[in-house]
Amino acid sequence: MNGKATSARTRLERGRGALGPALELVHTGRAPTRAVLTAELGVTRATAGAVAAELEALGLIRVDSRPGAGAGSQGRPSHRLAVDESGPVALAAQVHADGFRAALVGLGGTIAATAPGCVTVSADPAQVLGDVVEAGVALLKESGRHCVGAGLAVPSAVAEPDGTALNPLHLAWPAGAEVRDIFAECVQAAGITGPAFTGNDVNLAALAEHRHGAGRGARHLLCVATGHRGVGGALVLDGRLHTGSSGLALEVGHLTVNPEGRACHCGSRGCLDVEADPLAFLTAAGIDPGPEVSLLQQSRDLLRTEYDDPAVRAAAEELVDRLGLGLAGLVNILNPDRIILGGLHRELLDADPERLRAVVADRSLWGRSGSVPILPCTLDHNSLVGAAELAWQPVLDDPQSVLAQRVP
Structure with a gap:
């Protein structure tokens, strides 16, 4: 291996722990350029470049091959960073009193596709969640994109660590329905290999707005x-x-x-x-x-x-x-x-x-x-975006180990 390749690998090894933080910065729009990424991470330009290149190789972000500067900016032009709009997606689902909706959500909180569901929600959570996952799977097949996991938003407090819906007051579901386990079983049965998560709809709306909308900063x-x-x-x-x-x-x-x-x-x-x-x-x-x-x-x-x-x-x-x-x-x-x-x-x-x-x-x-x-x-459909954030979180925490496991 030549010295240049060795040097690049060394920079990446030093910056491997920064992959997750770097991805989150791009995901939330706080690092639009490699220069900003360098400053936010507190690393050298070379290390930031290696980190960005690795995230691009994983199919998560795009690095503009030709650096440029905005109007009125000073200093050396910097490569622009953006999420890869053709990259992986999370399956997001929301159930509410008037129906349900499934969606595919990419990095950056971008909704790639949606499928509205029924108007009347069954009193059987398993039937509803099976239907919403089925709608999501149809979206995945049509898109052909890799799925990192699934998230579900429900109009109820979700007790931890059990994942039970304690008070689905506006649904006919029984109090204490094991929505997390039911959803995870539906996701697994549908052949989706990523993890499945469940949360309260307003909690997830707040999370989405904090990362991508009116709550930023x-x-x-x-x-x-x-x-x-x-x-x-x-x-x-x-x-x-x-x-x-x-x-x-x-x-x-x-x-x-x-x-x-x-x-x-x-x-x-x-x-x-x-x-x-x-x-x-x-x-x-x-x-x-x-x-x-x-x-x-x-x-x-x-x-x-x-x-x-x-x-x-x-x-x-x-x-x-x-x-x-x-x-x-x-x-x-x-x-x-x-x-x-x-x-x-x-x-x-x-x-x-x-x-x-x-x-x-x-x-x-x-x-x-x-x-x-x-x-x-x-944000439109902020509870759906927040549900997707749950599924994206393991990737944001450790993008390389999660995505290295995927089967092409």
């Missing part, structure tokens, strides 16, 4: 969202989901915001879960929701097309006030540096941003002295 990120039914919350601390001692933290849907309010599935009254979700909005607006379109879509359509109607505006203001009370309490307890809102809450924020921020500021201890930014989530 936040150290203490609070996410609150209402999807098709109910309200969920999540907290990301220094890049990691805070799930508590057994996976059940941040059940914000069961904060009481109206003691005399609607009865909640949890046994209490006036919880955010029933005071600030799409059904609550439609009911407050005097709308009898039809079965043909999801509650979330009906609520969005109403806000976008009928907001000038006094009944719709009053209903929106009622939900904003309830949501603001809940957020103020969370600000007092958690002291986040950013709040992001998803689902219908994003639409309510867009409709009347000043009202919501005023309620939070007025009701929180720290609101007036240093207002917390409240922003809309920016």
Whole structure:
């Protein structure tokens, strides 16, 4: 072996431990060039180049063969880095009250393909998860791409370490359904060799937004969202989901915001879960929701097309006030540096941003002295992207050992 080849191998050996951190930097968009990668990793240019070359050889990223500089930049031009859009994918699945969806998600949080599923979700988790995995497998066969693993988002707290759905309140599933094991069995039976993971849908939405969306750069990120039914919350601390001692933290849907309010599935009254979700909005607006379109879509359509109607505006203001009370309490307890809102809450924020921020500021201890930014989530299907993040994590931790095992 000549001296040049020996030198290159030595650089790669020194940088092998940086493969995972380097891939995560490119994956999250924080290293658009090799120069930035070098600075972020704290290694030499030669080592960063060897690391980037190895990730490219694994089919994970692309390195621009001709370095260039952006307009107005100074210094030596640098090679641009990007995820390989034809590289491996993760199978992501989401189940909610109005159906399910399967998707293929590449590095960078890019959705490569989606397949919406049924409208009515069976009371048998095994049947639903088998169907959603089958839809995902069809996408994989059509794409011909390698799958690194699978992730599932469910509208329930998922207890650790058992992987059971403790409170699938808006599904007909039994409490304590062993969703992780069922999903893993379906994935294995479908011939997918990668690992399978399961998590709460809002937790996964928050993870996706922190890595790829409105939560980028936040150290203490609070996410609150209402999807098709109910309200969920999540907290990301220094890049990691805070799930508590057994996976059940941040059940914000069961904060009481109206003691005399609607009865909640949890046994209490006036919880955010029933005071600030799409059904609550439609009911407050005097709308009898039809079965043909999801509650979330009906609520969005109403806000976008009928907001000038006094009944719709009053209903929106009622939900904003309830949501603001809940957020103020969370600000007092958690002291986040950013709040992001998803689902219908994003639409309510867009409709009347000043009202919501005023309620939070007025009701929180720290609101007036240093207002917390409240922003809309920016990713479409963020729970799906977050489910894929679970499947991608082993690759981000050790790309070479994971992908070296794949069969061409």
